[in-house]
Amino acid sequence: MSNKIQAIRGMNDVLPAESSRWQYLEHVLRALLGGHGYREIRFPVLEQTQLFKRSIGEVTDIVEKEMYTFEDRNGDSLTLRPEGTACCVRAAEQGGLLYNQTQKLWYMGPMYRHERPQKGRYRQFHQLGVEAFGMADADIEAELLLLCAEFWRAFGVEDLVQLELNSIGSSEDRARYGVALRDFLVPLRLQLDEDSQRRLESNVLRILDSKDPATQALLHDAPRLTAFIGDESRQRFDRLLTVLAEAGIPFRHNASLVRGLDYYNGMVFEWTTERLGAQATVCAGGRYDNLVRQLGGSPTPAVGFAMGLERLLLLLTDSARWPAGIDDCLDVYLALVGGGVQAQGLLLARQWRQALPTLRLLTHCGGGKYNAQLKKAYGSGARHALILEGDGPQSSIKLKALTSDEPATELRLADVVPRLRQLLQAH
Numbered sequence: 001m002s003n004k005i006q007a008i009r010g011m012n013d014v015l016p017a018e019s020s021r022w023q024y025l026e027h028v029l030r031a032l033l034g035g036h037g038y039r040e041i042r043f044p045v046l047e048q049t050q051l052f053k054r055s056i057g058e059v060t061d062i063v064e065k066e067m068y069t070f071e072d073r074n075g076d077s078l079t080l081r082p083e084g085t086a087c088c089v090r091a092a093e094q095g096g097l098l099y100n101q102t103q104k105l106w107y108m109g110p111m112y113r114h115e116r117p118q119k120g121r122y123r124q125f126h127q128l129g130v131e132a133f134g135m136a137d138a139d140i141e142a143e144l145l146l147l148c149a150e151f152w153r154a155f156g157v158e159d160l161v162q163l164e165l166n167s168i169g170s171s172e173d174r175a176r177y178g179v180a181l182r183d184f185l186v187p188l189r190l191q192l193d194e195d196s197q198r199r200l201e202s203n204v205l206r207i208l209d210s211k212d213p214a215t216q217a218l219l220h221d222a223p224r225l226t227a228f229i230g231d232e233s234r235q236r237f238d239r240l241l242t243v244l245a246e247a248g249i250p251f252r253h254n255a256s257l258v259r260g261l262d263y264y265n266g267m268v269f270e271w272t273t274e275r276l277g278a279q280a281t282v283c284a285g286g287r288y289d290n291l292v293r294q295l296g297g298s299p300t301p302a303v304g305f306a307m308g309l310e311r312l313l314l315l316l317t318d319s320a321r322w323p324a325g326i327d328d329c330l331d332v333y334l335a336l337v338g339g340g341v342q343a344q345g346l347l348l349a350r351q352w353r354q355a356l357p358t359l360r361l362l363t364h365c366g367g368g369k370y371n372a373q374l375k376k377a378y379g380s381g382a383r384h385a386l387i388l389e390g391d392g393p394q395s396s397i398k399l400k401a402l403t404s405d406e407p408a409t410e411l412r413l414a415d416v417v418p419r420l421r422q423l424l425q426a427h
């Protein structure tokens with residue numbers, strides 16, 4: 001038996017070969033968010049368990065089955081955040097951002113759910129979350145959906161994702177619907193799966209999320225939420241659909257779309273793809289006008305979404321939509337051949353980087369013969385090698401292209417920076 005310690009199942013390392021892809025995703029997302037005036041908020045990965053129970057809902061898959069909850073040394077019940085909305089509301093409220101103000105915020109980072117791992121579903125995964133507070137009308141809903149569409153365009157995957165949306169009405173609408181759904185299901189109680197039987201008493205709407213085929217078949221003839229939606233929600237939803245149509249964003253109104261978290265009201269949406277098998281939802285969200293008050297703040301309309309970054313990454317990989325050159329991370333490999341050039345090489349590398357701030361130059365460390373160092377230079381992915389060879393005043397510098405067979409050429413020390421500048425510009 002191996003005594004090597006392995007990572008926790010469903011929690012992945014990102015090795016250097018993949019980290020440039022993550023950086024690219026994060027960079028593009030940050031730039032677009034900044035361009036829309038959204039500001040970053042950061043909060044801890046650990047929160048009091050109560051925060052999630054009160055927001056996501058006690059009778060939901062996340063809270064009942066998926067949270068990483070433990071007691072700390074003081075006996076307090078803490079939970080690794082399974083999502084960011086509740087944390088964002090907690091942090092924004094605590095930081096005084098929500099009182100009589102509008103806010104457009106985003107966050108990015110790991111979330112934790114104890115689900116069964118499979119492609120696109122992990123126990124530690126990463127979300128970009130975007131939350132907008134203090135705006136009650138359809139214009140902010142439309143802006144968020146347009147922002148998502150901008151993300152897809154920037155990554156070149158707009159043809160691979162589809163928008164589905166629905167209005168799930170106000171909490172009063174849903175309470176009336178809950179009564180009707182319960183009346184319909186009570187006589188069928190024994191045909192429901194075990195979870196749904198329990199939810200009949202505790203949170204009847206969650207039965208709609210059941211993955212059990214028999215329960216889903218029974219729901220086929222159940223009353224529909226759409227019939228219970230009040231005029232105000234309906235009108236707001238219609239305004240949103242009009243803006244989307246005007247903006248040329250294709251969508252499907254999916255009347256059976258409900259979300260697995262309790263805090264939503266009004267419009268909810270999901271962007272899905274056919275490229276990722278069962279884990280098809282890349283991005284999802286909706287309005288949650290009651291959550292701030294529920295967590296102790298004053299009534300504040302809110303709407304937001306979160307995107308699963310692993311799923312976006314898989315989608316770009318699956319569809320080969322990564323931009324060319326994204327994995328290149330080096331311009332120059334500096335080889336240092338001969339006993340006396342190590343210190344000189346480190347100092348020269350520093351000067352060159354200072355003169356050319358975008359230069360990505362790796363200095364060889366660890367000695368070795370010319371051929372061995374050049375082999376490493378080829379393996380590094382750099383396009384050029386600089387070879388500093390010799391001893392002190394007798395040292396010489398050569399430049400060698402690593403992407404062609406051209407022989408190395410000798411350079412004067414003073415010519416290195418201008419030559420590197422040319423090479424950087426040419427790329």
Ligand code: HAM
Pocket residue numbers: 082083084085086113115120121122123124125126127129130131281282283284285286288303304305306307308309310311
């Ligand atoms: P959610 O639907 O639970 O919503 O998650 C949002 C997205 O996170 C999913 O669509 C999916 O892309 C990704 N995701 C969820 N679970 C996993 C997993 N186990 N592995 C990989 N990716 C996963 C929320 O979290 C809400 N906080 C969204 C929101 C923000 N609503 C309003 N504001």
